[in-house]
Amino acid sequence: MPATPRLLIGIDVGGTKALAGLVNDDLEVLATSRRPTSGVDGGHLIDLLVEEVDELRAQAPGEIVAVGLGIPGLLDRQGRVWKAPNLPLEPGTAIGQELASRIGLLVASDNDANCAAIAEHAAGAGVGHEDLVLLTVGTGVGGGVIVHDEPLRGAHGMAAELGHLTIHADGRPCIGDCPNLGCLEAEASGTALGRIAGEVADEHPGGALAGERQGGTLDGPRVTELAQAGDTEAIEALRRLGVNLGVGMASLGNIFDPGLILVGGGASAAGELLLGPARETFMARVMPPIAERTEVRLARFGNEAGLLGAAVLARRAADGTAGRAAVARP
């Protein structure tokens, strides 16, 4: 038995902050470090990550054996980042390799939504499932898929863009640089919740949502708050959002037969007010033999999902079991 426990660092490299965690082999977070990332340039981003590793290393009651990075973007199988709209990285930057060289440790890298799915599968709401689908409903809709105990990565590492599954071919234009219409991201995101709440407000001009809108605060989180306080119109807006989400879930159920569909992200704070209508729609639409064999429930991890999944990847890199994940050596 080693004299000191084996430790890992997972870092969720977001567009506003990089949240790093010192994690033990049981995936308990022992310490965290965070640095703002907005406005930072590419070279300085690496410096920040090195600082975080050094800060956590100074507190570590054991040996750190590897680091994992969750990146909000499209990575290829070598860990090069090809598209990360919220990070200051040149296309093709091998951020994991650069960090490994600086800190002298193994560094595993993956997409942040894949990391969240890995965390749920390894230690969260998906323990015991070989297959699962995770939908994260926040400002947009993200996703990760586990197929036979491995994250779905696709031919170029760009798979599981579940927010860009169409539910209405003639629906609303998607957000950002997605050219599609009627995607989940346009119809079932926190952003869509604000818009749907506006439609409900139009139907009830004297109601609470209409009053809120005059104050200019009709965004997804506020609608969720009102619904949790019992406002029937806000509950109706969440119900419509849940129906849209359930339509997408039915497609994903028929495609993956996943056994488990998890919902995380900010909008999951609405709990059954969102999940109930989503589950009901899913069950009514998916093929019956799949309906009978699929659970729909909330994800376990919130803000720490990304860093925990990155730590799991780091552990696998240290064990030589990282499969097709991108692992860089110092």
Added chain:
Amino acid sequence: MPATPRLLIGIDVGGTKALAGLVNDDLEVLATSRRPTSGVDGGHLIDLLVEEVDELRAQAPGEIVAVGLGIPGLLDRQGRVWKAPNLPLEPGTAIGQELASRIGLLVASDNDANCAAIAEHAAGAGVGHEDLVLLTVGTGVGGGVIVHDEPLRGAHGMAAELGHLTIHADGRPCIGDCPNLGCLEAEASGTALGRIAGEVADEHPGGALAGERQGGTLDGPRVTELAQAGDTEAIEALRRLGVNLGVGMASLGNIFDPGLILVGGGASAAGELLLGPARETFMARVMPPIAERTEVRLARFGNEAGLLGAAVLARRAADGTAGRAAVARP
């Protein structure tokens, strides 16, 4: 070197016929055997398969090392058939195991659309691709997906029901026992082509399609024939079908990042009249980095896709490389 070549048998167990092929290690079909299956009961179905194996074995210029079965239904990981509307099998029938016991050979079983995808991946239009999506557009829409060189099977063996991907949440009721609305099967199948052609005919009451409809023959294959003969209304009907197919392809592109999407099945006889609009719609809707990295083209194999894929599975069973496929020993 063996004195006689190693041989395989693949059987596509369809609802109207069981088509068996004697196949060599290079996947050339040396002989075939077929028996009608409609109206046959479950016990007799096994008898027919045994007869086919015996018939091919009598002609075999070498040793038959294994048999593969492609089944039009939902199989679990043990090869038990849980849902096969067109076959006379009790739920839970281990058809591969029964056949293995009767013929004294290894028998591998999989879903027929998985077999078609396996054939395209191993020896058809998908050679060299680790990932691909196959859509088969016939009376309905079927599909198979290869993820990292393995068929996508799901938690219970029921994955890749790609025909039940929604493209219009408020669309037409699906066919058969799918409770969904606006599935690919309802909007982009050969059956849908007949309906869409009727809509085009309504817009052109004096045209060729309207004339055909009076004769009662406005089905998908006839519309395809007219389009191939240059009829502009039939071409328009195929274009609308292709757009619907392309909407579904864009979702599948964003979900799988497959690098390759193949279209097979009867409707693929329309070639670019169907594939052109589908590809154009796909490219316009899928995330641009995926559009740049994905090809859309015709599958290679027609009616023999299922038996060839079953033969590939048989070869893998003989080699001990069948992975998660269901393999029964005599």
